[in-house]
Amino acid sequence: MKKISESAVRRLSLYLRFLQEADAAGTDTISSGELARRGGATSAQVRKDLSLFGSFGKRGTGYSVKELLREIRTILGLNRSWKVALVGAGKLGSALFSYRDFEARGFRICAVFDADPEKVGASWGGLTVRADEEMDRVLREEEIDIAIVAVPADAAQGVVDRVVRAGVRSILNFAPVRLRVPNQVILRNVDVTLELEGLSFGLNAR
Amino acid sequence: MKKISESAVRRLSLYLRFLQEADAAGTDTISSGELARRGGATSAQVRKDLSLFGSFGKRGTGYSVKELLREIRTILGLNRSWKVALVGAGKLGSALFSYRDFEARGFRICAVFDADPEKVGASWGGLTVRADEEMDRVLREEEIDIAIVAVPADAAQGVVDRVVRAGVRSILNFAPVRLRVPNQVILRNVDVTLELEGLSFGLNAR
DNA sequence: CGTATCTTGTGAATGATTTCACAAGCTCGG
DNA sequence: CCGAGCTTGTGAAATCATTCACAAGATACG
Ligand SMILES: NC(=O)c1ccc[n+]([C@@H]2O[C@H](COP(=O)([O-])OP(=O)(O)OC[C@H]3O[C@@H](n4cnc5c(N)ncnc54)[C@H](O)[C@@H]3O)[C@@H](O)[C@H]2O)c1
Ligand SMILES: NC(=O)c1ccc[n+]([C@@H]2O[C@H](COP(=O)([O-])OP(=O)(O)OC[C@H]3O[C@@H](n4cnc5c(N)ncnc54)[C@H](O)[C@@H]3O)[C@@H](O)[C@H]2O)c1
Numbered sequence: 001m002k003k004i005s006e007s008a009v010r011r012l013s014l015y016l017r018f019l020q021e022a023d024a025a026g027t028d029t030i031s032s033g034e035l036a037r038r039g040g041a042t043s044a045q046v047r048k049d050l051s052l053f054g055s056f057g058k059r060g061t062g063y064s065v066k067e068l069l070r071e072i073r074t075i076l077g078l079n080r081s082w083k084v085a086l087v088g089a090g091k092l093g094s095a096l097f098s099y100r101d102f103e104a105r106g107f108r109i110c111a112v113f114d115a116d117p118e119k120v121g122a123s124w125g126g127l128t129v130r131a132d133e134e135m136d137r138v139l140r141e142e143e144i145d146i147a148i149v150a151v152p153a154d155a156a157q158g159v160v161d162r163v164v165r166a167g168v169r170s171i172l173n174f175a176p177v178r179l180r181v182p183n184q185v186i187l188r189n190v191d192v193t194l195e196l197e198g199l200s201f202g203l204n205a206r
Numbered sequence: 207m208k209k210i211s212e213s214a215v216r217r218l219s220l221y222l223r224f225l226q227e228a229d230a231a232g233t234d235t236i237s238s239g240e241l242a243r244r245g246g247a248t249s250a251q252v253r254k255d256l257s258l259f260g261s262f263g264k265r266g267t268g269y270s271v272k273e274l275l276r277e278i279r280t281i282l283g284l285n286r287s288w289k290v291a292l293v294g295a296g297k298l299g300s301a302l303f304s305y306r307d308f309e310a311r312g313f314r315i316c317a318v319f320d321a322d323p324e325k326v327g328a329s330w331g332g333l334t335v336r337a338d339e340e341m342d343r344v345l346r347e348e349e350i351d352i353a354i355v356a357v358p359a360d361a362a363q364g365v366v367d368r369v370v371r372a373g374v375r376s377i378l379n380f381a382p383v384r385l386r387v388p389n390q391v392i393l394r395n396v397d398v399t400l401e402l403e404g405l406s407f408g409l410n411a412r
Numbered sequence: 413c414g415t416a417t418c419t420t421g422t423g424a425a426t427g428a429t430t431t432c433a434c435a436a437g438c439t440c441g442g
Numbered sequence: 443c444c445g446a447g448c449t450t451g452t453g454a455a456a457t458c459a460t461t462c463a464c465a466a467g468a469t470a471c472g
């Protein structure tokens with residue numbers, strides 16, 4: 001199969017969102033132009049993105065909202081639920097944990113870890129915060145798919161190494177460091193400082 | 207001046223980080239190859255990125271860490287401090303507020319707003335959470351440069367409209383919606399769900 | 413049924429970004 | 443001062459991503 005660019009995948013996620021809105025509003029069909037208008041892309045872009053995976057539309061009419069929803073969910077692997085572990089039960093970890101949207105979208109947080117003895121044992125909405133030492137065992141037992149890393153920057157690489165050794169194949173990292181992972185592990189970073197610096201650049205360039 | 211791509215700006219931020227590490231480690235000079243090795247880029251990429259703004263290196267030797275630090279800070283507009291307002295004093299807002307790194311990097315949170323009467327008036331580390339109604343006035347008075355939006359998705363567009371009307375020229379949005387802003391306003395999104403869906407796509411494609 | 417009007421799917425064209433490749437500059441050891 | 447060994451800066455080439463443009467399919471309606 002062709003190589004799909006990261007930006008194309010991002011756009012598919014966005015289309016999915018717009019389709020959900022349209023579906024909730026009772027819309028039956030939607031054109032590439034309308035999808036584009038909502039997402040800041042062009043209609044050609046939308047059609048090209050979708051054509052990477054098949055032809056889902058009907059000429060003259062557009063796309064069936066429900067059908068395209070199903071197709072994009074399939075493409076993105078969102079028909080199933082993924083098991084997520086959260087490492088780092090600090091401020092950010094706690095905000096992420098209590099964010100209900102993840103569950104609704106198929107990402108279920110099944111385990112929380114922290115190294116701080118004060119935090120270990122605490123009950124977080126049905127889950128017990130576990131000690132770092134249990135990580136390897138629990139990640140394997142629970143067959144965790146995704147690890148969210150929300151530990152301080154200097155602990156992040158160590159955590160990631162262990163998480164990878166425990167067989168986790170994808171990681172969402174919030175620590176402001178560039179992590180090293182083996183090729184087959186998928187890594188995405190959320191780096192708020194980087195975004196702020198991007199804004200700074202934009203403000204500065206006037 | 208040439209148009210600078212967003213990805214180039216991102217990389218500059220990363221280089222800045224590596225340079226800070228190198229500086230802290232006492233390194234005096236660094237080559238494009240070393241910078242690249244740390245950031246997953248190629249050495250040609252590093253040199254090309256820097257060459258968009260000038261020539262800062264010395265052939266045969268590399269770059270002076272301290273000098274390049276200064277140059278990149280200047281390019282990114284990080285020699286000054288930016289005034290930031292946080293809108294939405296919920297779970298995420300509170301994590302962001304207490305994150306010390308922003309201040310250290312020149313982003314000072316000078317105002318916090320919320321619409322919930324229970325939260326308004328609370329004291330957050332020296333700042334008082336203010337009511338939504340005061341937003342327009344305070345944003346102007348304090349000459350806020352950047353607004354961080356951490357309100358629920360359905361309130362986000364309304365908040366952004368008001369923030370823009372109050373003269374704020376850049377926005378960091380955490381709500382999972384596509385915001386509409388005028389051309390001259392700089393917008394960046396941090397969309398955690400999108401990132402998770404990207405991981406899902408990667409896991410699914412095996 | 414025919415024609416006017418949509419909209420898709422997709423090669424081809426354009427534009428943007430990354431990589432290559434190498435001349436030219438700097439350092440160091442002898 | 444010279445030559446060996448680095449490393450930069452940058453056009454040119456290659457790759458990657460987006461936009462254009464249009465044939466072909468679908469619908470609506472007289
Ligand atoms: N708070 C924010 O708003 C924010 C914003 C951007 C980035 N970040 C990044 O997210 C990460 C977490 O930030 P935070 O504010 O939640 O910090 P925090 O200090 O509140 O929480 C970090 C938690 O990680 C735990 N921890 C430390 N080492 C660990 C290990 N080896 N294994 C397991 N747990 C460990 C600590 O005990 C603590 O509970 C940091 O890397 C930070 O830079 C945070
Ligand atoms: N919590 C997370 O980890 C997380 C992760 C990803 C995205 N987000 C997004 O970040 C945003 C905030 O999430 P949260 O978990 O902090 O929610 P939250 O409900 O804890 O906080 C939202 C806050 O915004 C306030 N608010 C509502 N309308 C407002 C308005 N018009 N003006 C000012 N304040 C207003 C509410 O009173 C509340 O205090 C949401 O859009 C959410 O989707 C959160």
